[in-house]
Amino acid sequence: MNHQDRTQRYFREHVADVVGMAVHPTVDVVATGEARALPSVLVWSSTTLECKCALHGYHRRAVPLLAFSPGGGGKYLVTMGCDELHSAVVFDWAAGAVACRTPTQAEKPLALIFSREGSGFGGGTGFACCGVNFLKFWAFSGKVLRCDDGRLGAKGRVQPFLCLGWQGSSLVMGNMDGSLYRFVGKQLDKAVQAHTGAVNCIHTTNEGLCTGGKDGLVKLWTMQLEMKLEVDLTLLGSLAPSARSVEWDNERGRILVGTVGAELWEVDTAEGKNLHPEGPVLFGHFGGHYGGELWALACHPTLPQFCSAGDDKMLRVWSLFEKRMVRCNQLEMMSRACAYSPDGKQVAVGFGAPVKQTAKQFDGKFVIMNADDFAIVHEARDSQKWITYAPALRCTAR
16 A cells, blocks of 8 residues: 555455465565465565465465565465364475475464574474464474474463564563563563553564554563553554554654554654654554444535444544545444435434344434534434435435
C-alpha cells in the first residue's frame, strides 16, 4: 500500500482465505498460507506480485505459521499446518523441494521462528515453536529432525506462550501473563514483567525488541531488556487499542502498529508521537468474538461519502475521494442495515446479530440519527428485514 496516495495492489493467486504470512529477510519476497482442505503455500514477489513458487499437498486445513531462515540468504522456509499433529515442513523454497518434515504436537501452536547462528538449538539449522503450554526447539541436519523442550526451571511457569523474537542470539518469548522470557540456548535465563496484559507480538532489530500488548501499550526494549520507550495507543485515540502486530524500523526511527480494531498506527521512536495527525494510517471494520462481518452500506445522496456498519458495533462514514474514514459512532449492538434520508441529513441503522450477546440486544430494533452529530431522533423495535427511506423523507422499515 502507498499510504500517501492511498492506493493498494493485490496478489490474487490464492483461492481461499490467507491466514499466515512471512517476509523474506533480504529480498522482496513474501510467503503466504491459506485455509482450505488441502491448503497451498505461495511464495511471491512483493514488487512485481509474480508467484515464484507454489507448494501444494504438504498440509491439511490451513497454514497459519510460516518463517524464513535468517541466514544463508533465506534459503529455507518452515511452515506449520493445522492437521491433528500440526505437521512442520522445511522447504528449500527456491528449488521447490522439501528439506525435511515432521509431525510436531497436538497442542495448538501460536508462533514459529527460525534459529539464528549461535542460538544453541543443537547445531545445524533449526526453528522454535511455542503455543498453548509448550515451547519446543527443533534442529535438523539432512532430513533428520530432533526435538527438545524448552526448560523453564524455577524462573518461569507453564502457560500459553504467544510470540517469539530475538535478543542477539537469545530467544525471547512473550507470554499470556504479560511477561517476557529470555533463553540462553534452551534454558530460561531471565523473566521480565513487560505488560499488564498478554504480550501479543514481538519484533526484533539490532538495537533491541519492540513488544505490543493486550493492554494497548507498545514498548521498546534495549539489548539488556530494559524498557526505553512506552506508547499508549489509547492516548493516540485508538478505538480498540490491543496491539496485535508491531514492526520497529530502527533506522528511520518509526514503529508500525496493527491493532485488534483494524487500525494501523505509525509513531516515532523519540517521543512516541503519531506521525499522522489525522489519525491512523489505515482503519476499518473489525470482527468480534463470533467472527464479525460487514453487512450495512449506504451512499450519501449528495456528498461523495458513504456509511457502513456491521458486527463491530460501529457506524463509520467514509470519504470517496480522500479514501479514508471521516467520522464514526459507537452503536449499542451489531447492525445489519443502514440508509440515508433523501436530503442526507439523517441516517437510519437497523440492528441484528446471529448470536445473542447481551440481555439488551433486540433484533429488529432501528434508530434514526442526525448524520452530522449522530444524535438519536427516533428509535423503534418493529423492523425485521430491511430499512429504507421514502421520497417524502419518511423512514420505512420491514
